[in-house]
Amino acid sequence: GAGVSQSPSNKVTEKGKDVELRCDPISGHTALYWYRQSLGQGLEFLIYFQGNSAPDKSGLPSDRFSAERTGGSVSTLTIQRTQQEDSAVYLCASSPGTRENQPQHFGDGTRLSIL
Amino acid sequence: AQSVTQLDSHVSVSEGTPVLLRCNYSSSYSPSLFWYVQHPNKGLQLLLKYTSAATLVKGINGFEAEFKKSETSFHLTKPSAHMSDAAEYFCVVNRNYGQNFVFGPGTRLSVLP
Numbered sequence: 001g002a003g004v005s006q007s008p009s010n011k012v013t014e015k016g017k018d019v020e021l022r023c024d025p026i027s028g029h030t031a032l033y034w035y036r037q038s039l040g041q042g043l044e045f046l047i048y049f050q051g052n053s054a055p056d057k058s059g060l061p062s063d064r065f066s067a068e069r070t071g072g073s074v075s076t077l078t079i080q081r082t083q084q085e086d087s088a089v090y091l092c093a094s095s096p097g098t099r100e101n102q103p104q105h106f107g108d109g110t111r112l113s114i115l
Numbered sequence: 116a117q118s119v120t121q122l123d124s125h126v127s128v129s130e131g132t133p134v135l136l137r138c139n140y141s142s143s144y145s146p147s148l149f150w151y152v153q154h155p156n157k158g159l160q161l162l163l164k165y166t167s168a169a170t171l172v173k174g175i176n177g178f179e180a181e182f183k184k185s186e187t188s189f190h191l192t193k194p195s196a197h198m199s200d201a202a203e204y205f206c207v208v209n210r211n212y213g214q215n216f217v218f219g220p221g222t223r224l225s226v227l228p
Contacts, residue, residue, distance in 0.1 A: 004158070033216075042205065042220040043159075091158055101147045101166035101209075104216060106158030 002026065004107035006092050012113045015084060021077040021110045025094030033093045033104060034067055034077050043091065049075065050097075079112075087114045117142045119206050119219035127225040134193040136222045138180075138206035141187060147209040148189045149216075150180055154202045162204075165189060176200070201226045 005024040013019055025032050034046040045059035049069045060066070064082075069075040079086055089111050093104035122137040140146060147166050151159040163174025170182045180191045189206060206219040 043218045045216075093159075101164065103149055103161045103164050104159075106151075106160070108156070108158045111156075 004092055004094055004105050006090075006107035006110050008110055009108065010111045010113075012115065013082060014115050016081055018078065018080045019082055019112065021079075021090050021092075021112070023075045023077070023092030023094075023107060025073065025075070025092070026105055027073075028096065029094035029105070030072065030097050031095045031102075032069060032075050033095075034075070035091045035093065036061075037089045037091055037109070039088070046077070046090075082112075082114045084114045087112055117146065117208050117217050119208050119217055121204075121206055121219040121222045123222050124220065125223045125225070127227060128196045129227045130198055131195050134178075134191070134196045134200065134224065136191040136204050136206075136224065138189045138191065138219060139187055140189060140206070140208045142208060148180075148182065149207040149209070150174065150178070150189075150191050151205045151207060152202045153205065153221075159205060162191070196224075196226045198226050198228065200224060 007022045030051045032049040035043040036046055037043050047067045048056040064080045067077045089109040091106055091109045093106045095102045095104045118141045120139045128134055149164045150162040152162050153159045162178050163172045163180055165172050165182045173179045178193050180189050182189050201224055203221045203223050205221050208217045
């Protein structure tokens with residue numbers, strides 16, 4: 001079946017512009033995660049959605065970052081007034097729920113470059 | 116708090132020789148543990164997971180890992196490396212009483228011809 005889909009795959013924009021990154025999780029998955037991966041680095045947790053619960057935003061690096069998940073499915077990560085340090089690969093993952101033995105399924109990411 | 120340590124940032128092996136990627140964790144509870152692989156310009160793919168059913172876990176592509184509670188380790192092994200195994204590998208622990216996965220810093224595996 002279809003996996004996690006992210007768009008765009010690549011985004012180049014000028015410093016100060018706003019960007020929106022989209023994640024379409026696997027159908028039926030109630031949990032959705034956003035991560036940031038800087039060049040040669042591990043994964044940095046950004047935000048987590050589970051069903052209709054309030055999202056866990058504890059990983060968002062600044063108030064320029066926000067995310068929403070509409071109808072419990074598609075999610076959009078928005079970065080306002082982009083800075084050069086925002087350049088990274090943004091990965092989205094989904095899982096069937098929150099039980100500890102349920103692994104995450106990842107999309108291929110959006111590579112964001114800020115000029 | 117839970118954490119994951121991957122002892123080697125880079126491992127280099129020759130094709131056909133064994134692979135060992137080390138992972139140690141700290142956890143206040145019995146954890147669930149995972150290994151993921153990331154090929155260039157791709158997302159992470161699940162290799163295998165430990166969920167307390169059996170300490171020796173077999174995954175895809177000939178990989179396996181053994182959970183050793185006394186050593187708080189979950190090392191990843193493969194008997195014979197292939198060129199296609201060259202990638203970044205992440206060890207991950209899931210907090211039983213939280214909502215987040217904790218990722219190790221990753222180990223880059225190079226396979227030499």
